[in-house]
Amino acid sequence: MISVGLWAFVLGGCGPSLADKVEDLEVPDGFSASLYAEIPGARSLALAPDGTVFVGTRDAGSVWAVPDDDHDGVGDATISVASGLDTPNGVAFLDGDLYVAGRTEVLRFPDVLARLDRPPAPEVVLRGLPTDEHHGWRYLAAGPDRMLYLSVGAPCNVCDRDDPFATIQRLDPRTGELSPVAVGVRNSMGFDWSPRTGRLWFTDNGRDGMGDDVPADELNMLTQDGEDFGFPYCHAGEVVDPELGVEGDCDAPTPPEMALQPHGASLGMAFARTGMLPEPWTDALFVAQHGSWDRSEPVGYRVAAVLLEEGLERPFVEGWLYDDGSAWGRPVDVLELYDGSLLISDDEAGALIRVAAE
Numbered sequence: 001m002i003s004v005g006l007w008a009f010v011l012g013g014c015g016p017s018l019a020d021k022v023e024d025l026e027v028p029d030g031f032s033a034s035l036y037a038e039i040p041g042a043r044s045l046a047l048a049p050d051g052t053v054f055v056g057t058r059d060a061g062s063v064w065a066v067p068d069d070d071h072d073g074v075g076d077a078t079i080s081v082a083s084g085l086d087t088p089n090g091v092a093f094l095d096g097d098l099y100v101a102g103r104t105e106v107l108r109f110p111d112v113l114a115r116l117d118r119p120p121a122p123e124v125v126l127r128g129l130p131t132d133e134h135h136g137w138r139y140l141a142a143g144p145d146r147m148l149y150l151s152v153g154a155p156c157n158v159c160d161r162d163d164p165f166a167t168i169q170r171l172d173p174r175t176g177e178l179s180p181v182a183v184g185v186r187n188s189m190g191f192d193w194s195p196r197t198g199r200l201w202f203t204d205n206g207r208d209g210m211g212d213d214v215p216a217d218e219l220n221m222l223t224q225d226g227e228d229f230g231f232p233y234c235h236a237g238e239v240v241d242p243e244l245g246v247e248g249d250c251d252a253p254t255p256p257e258m259a260l261q262p263h264g265a266s267l268g269m270a271f272a273r274t275g276m277l278p279e280p281w282t283d284a285l286f287v288a289q290h291g292s293w294d295r296s297e298p299v300g301y302r303v304a305a306v307l308l309e310e311g312l313e314r315p316f317v318e319g320w321l322y323d324d325g326s327a328w329g330r331p332v333d334v335l336e337l338y339d340g341s342l343l344i345s346d347d348e349a350g351a352l353i354r355v356a357a358e
Helices: 004-013 018-023
Strands: 032-038 043-048 053-057 065-067 077-084 090-094 097-101 104-108 123-127 139-141 148-152 167-171 178-183 191-193 199-203 217-221 259-260 268-270 285-289 300-305 312-317 331-336 342-346 349-358
Touching: 018 032, 018 349, 043 139, 043 349, 053 097, 077 090, 077 104, 090 148, 097 139, 178 199, 191 268, 199 268, 217 268, 259 300, 285 331, 285 342, 300 331, 312 349
Parallel strands: 043 090, 043 331, 090 139, 268 331
Antiparallel strands: 032 349, 043 053, 043 342, 053 065, 065 077, 090 097, 097 104, 104 123, 139 148, 148 167, 167 178, 191 199, 199 217, 217 259, 268 285, 285 300, 300 312, 331 342, 342 349
């Protein structure tokens, strides 16, 4: 007689594999999804010129490299670059070096591609970032000006705290000097530069506790250094905060370019720039929506495509969320590879997922 526990083990072992779940994701006609690599807690992504993908994590404390030297659309190996770090969520590749943003510091791994068989010891670029755990994971990206850009979230749901909280900062990798470029930003976990205009665009997550549909997540564009996007007094360009705001607080800040799904948790984003994707996706902006946690009916758990010319937010990849409200994965970041395919990180499933036109 087989025990109940053994039956659970047997039945569980018959369930779909991670590769099967990935292949069953809902993608547009003419596309397919496949498992690129398994990385526990995979979060932010950065691409090196040779096609190697660097992967940050949050709670796992590790940074990984995934090369694809034979260009077959599957990672050749998962190589540990570093472990035991404090919340190494942010990764960026610039001038041959890998940069990693942890909770309180930014590290540089010099000439990392030539040393993947024995990764170099990190150098400290910046120390002294806030130690707060709430929104204490950083997003990092290399800009077209060869500077680094770093998010420092608000240490709360909603509160009034001075710089560097609730900002996006420019970081000089040579001197370690920080300067705020955007303020009033609750917690941005994704930004990219428009290939058409060179301007910085970024996502920002709306505050919690105001109901299922208020406020919206934001898609913002920076036009000048020091621009104010409203937090904590105004949300999504039109919602005055009920705790800290007063009438008129939404008059001055820069409103979002688009309102995104409230509580969808829009995180990493990337412009399509290779020109290899078919219409209407050729110039789209892709946004990973990690999924809601405080909404009566779950939303997000998808990758959305924003068609800026039409002002539309459309589903691009779905299928992580089950009908009963549970989910087998949660997308975090999006990266366009050199062949025009998209790579999506998933910290819940521990996966990198490749979506490619067939």
